[in-house]
Amino acid sequence: MKKIIILFTLSIFLIGQSYAFESCAGDQDHNDRWERYRAEKVAFITTNLDLTPEEAQKFWPVYNQMEKERSEAQKMRRELEQKINDTETKLSDKEIIKLTREFAGSMEEEGKLSSKYNEKFLTILPPQKVLKLYQVENDFRMHMFKKFRDQRRKEGERP
Template sequence: MINKTLYIVSLTLLFFVQSVVVHAQHDKSDRWEKFRAEKVSFLTDKLDLTPEEAQSFWPVYNKMEKERMDAQMARRELEKQVRDAGETMSDKEIIKLTREFAQKMDEEGTLATKYNEQFLKILPPQKVLKMYKAEGEFRMYMFRKYRDQREGETKKD
């Protein structure tokens, strides 16, 4: 009897945890899609791309964004390793970790250089400069929006 009850409770708990995880992943995916859509709209508005420019620009920009995100995630993982590194690490381990960290930073810079050249082949230089400005403006817009939402939530409490 106890085994059957334990089994049912365990199974119920497993389904509950699984549904929470799936819901959290779905929420994260929805937020990411909303963020992406807002960014595309923001950049499209700021860059004033012609249809021909947009057709060439967006596939390259999306590829850059993916590569940049992958590089940033890898760097963040190394940042975590650096933060968690203890004094018990050998000099050899520390050297390896610091070199990997520097390499990841270098990769991000190489990506920026690579894609800058591609954008200059697609867009007039003025629009490439506008793109960089618009990305910065979008980041500031999102920071303000997030801050305002957080302040709104604390006022409700």
């Protein structure tokens, strides 16, 4: 259970980073980078999950829908976070309680999405591959963190 929470937290962080990246880059540049990221992720998951062509045909539409819904839920949560950060005046206890409940509800919604899609994946893939999917997603995040870190180091070395 602890690993699932860590994986979920890391996925939230990575998607949050992608949105922060979006605001820094131009639209076309961002779209190009996002497409390269998505292509790399698809290749990484397909290869490491050892999907058969039949499994891949059923899996990717469901996975892509999950990613879309997860992104929307995380966007709503980030908007709540921004609302909290933008509040310059002191809030009443009642307003704070309302915000905390909305925030907790948004996190609960993301958890429900994970459970919903876990069940869908279990109808498409063998249970071992569903479990491996979570490991592969984490491996991909670590791969991207390392790649980003290495790229930053190289940029720092340039004269």
